[in-house]
Amino acid sequence: MAVQAQDTHPKPLRRDAVRNHQLVVAAARDVLSEFGTDASMELIASRAGVGVGTVYRRFPNKEALVDEIAAQMLGELVGEARASLALPGGTGLEAFVRVIGRSLVAHRGYAHKLIGHSRAACVEQLRDLMGELLVQAKRAGRVAPGIELGDVMALTWGLRGVVETAGEVAPEAWQRYVDIQFSGLRCSAPTDSGPAVTRQQLGQISGGTDDGSASCT
Known part of the structure; x- marks a missing residue:
């Protein structure tokens, strides 16, 4: 039978x-x-x-719930990054960094979960899009030629720190931080402070593991 x-x-x-x-x-x-x-x-x-x-x-458990929300947040950022690629004059990178700032404010209590998130494929996709935004900004002269993706990622790490530290006392402090950082990115890249964080190091820092089946929505 x-x-x-x-x-x-x-x-x-x-x-x-x-x-x-x-x-x-x-x-x-x-x-x-x-x-x-x-x-x-x-x-x-x-x-x-x-x-x-x-x-x-x-x-x-709560970890599973936080994981799903962090995954949603990542998916939303991927969509915003794609939309930023269509902005004119190489302005997409700065616009997207400000999107990240607003997202960090809105999700202040758990935004740190993005570091080491299990959906490594989604994190890599976001990183690729940021790399494309950086290329656009360089071509438009809005960012110095020597600036690398690791420099931009370091900017976002600092941005998260500003948002978390300022909290509700100075919730818009991150805006001035972004202004100052992009003023620096437009100058020549430093030559005496060592290389930028590499793509391999970025992967090690994020620490995510993935079987390739997860996707960003």
């Missing part, structure tokens, strides 16, 4: 389950931004208007 093959495809969620999933993720983004990753699953459930059991049915 033939054995019926098992369906390995996950069943689609019911409409109410999809709605609850969206409510939980939206509430978690707000709560984690406000209270950081120490916020409880109970608080997230309360903000979403669902029982805590509903949260745990979709996410076995």
Whole structure:
């Protein structure tokens, strides 16, 4: 007698389950931004208007929930980076760095999760797009020829530090930081301070591992 093959495809969620999933993720983004990753699953459930059991049915632990939100944030940044490539006059790089700044402010409580995120393919895609934006900026003369991708990435690391340190006391301090940094990037690259961080080093710093199946949306 033939054995019926098992369906390995996950069943689609019911409409109410999809709605609850969206409510939980939206509430978690707000709560984690406000209270950081120490916020409880109970608080997230309360903000979403669902029982805590509903949260745990979709996410076995807080780490899984934070991971999904960080992945969403990465996907959003990839989309913004692509859109920035269409901006005229090599302005896309600076425009996108400011997008990163606004995103870091909006997700202050968990933005650090992007470093070492498990979706390494998504991180690499974002890095590639930033490299293309840098090439555009160089061609337009908005960034010095000697500036490398590692220099731009270091700028974003500092940007995250400014956002986290200034907090709600000076939430717009990062804007001036970006202005100052891009003024420096337009000058000749330094020659006596060692090389920029390499692409290989960037991969080691991010530390993500991926099987190649994850995609950025």
